[in-house]
Amino acid sequence: MNRPYAIVVVLMSLLFCMNAQASVTLSGTRVVFPAADKEVTVQLTNDGKQPALVQAWIDKGNQRTSPDAIDVPFVITPTIFRVEPGKGQTLRILYTGEPLPENKESLFWLNVLDVPPKVSGKDDVNRLQFAFRTRIKLMYRPAGLAGTAGDAPAQLKWALGTDDGHRPVLKATNPSAYVVNLAGVELKSGGKTYAAELGYVGAGETASFALTGANGAALAGGTVHYSSVDDWGTAHAHEATITK
Known part of the structure; x- marks a missing residue:
């Protein structure tokens, strides 16, 4: 087998073996946190066939910020957890009370990292695995804002x-x-x-x-x-x- 053809075969075999689908899904595409509420919840579901290790955190807009370096006025719990196949997990997001603008919404981002379990066995030697990150908007909405979000x-x-x-x-x-x-x-x-x-x-x-x-x-x-x-x-x- 010549070298170029061998490379193509290897790449194709990896392509068909890799796990390229996120298993953990969120219940919505954005989160609104009304100032009058003490906390909001987000539901996660593992739609896959394998357990998933999940990490959740909130950032201010820089998606490269490490979860260990974030500084936001929210506490999220749990932050690291395991979700069994077909099961769910509720994320609780609490506002710490740090002052935020009262005349407009403040935008943050909720991150959910889905890490698949480590594969084992000879059949999975060439399997590529990916950690999938879902990132959705978290909008803190003060009470009494002028107008409506719909307008x-x-x-x-x-x-x-x-x-x-x-x-x-x-x-x-x-x-x-x-x-x-x-x-x-x-x-x-x-x-x-x-x-x-x-x-x-x-x-x-x-x-x-x-x-x-x-x-x-x-x-x-x-x-x-x-x-x-x-x-x-x-x-x-x-x-x-x-x-x-």
Whole structure:
């Protein structure tokens, strides 16, 4: 067997042997923590056929922060635990009382790391295993905020701009007190449609979204079509005109 062919065979065998599916799932796609509540809970379920070792932590937005180095106003319990196949585990998230802005939502991130059990036996020598990390938004919502979370997405103000590399971007300004989560964004300008990267716009903040295929295009105005995701994970369509 020649060397290139041998490499292909080995890679293909590893591809078919690897475990590439997360077994631990969360009950929702985001967590809202009302200030009036002492704690919130998140349900996890192991849908796999093997036990899973799970680690959970919360960060402020830097996904590379080590769980040992986090500094957030929340306590999560348990932090490390085992979930048997077909079973579940409830995560409790408690607010420590550290002062947070009272006039807008504060955004954090809940991380759940699913580590599969170590394989053994001759048949599993070439098996590749992966630890899967799920990361969802955790929004601390003070009481008495102006407006509603449902009305916030329609309040976004859109404008054209450029990034540090002088590439065209869409800029969204959120004047509301709520974090706006976006599931789809595209710009229609000059008879063409440009897809934008996805993301979110923090309360009272402005975010930029790169436009695919727009480099060198003479963009001047247009219409933004975007979809937002509410507290329950439901998408809602919106349309807005570019402002200068």
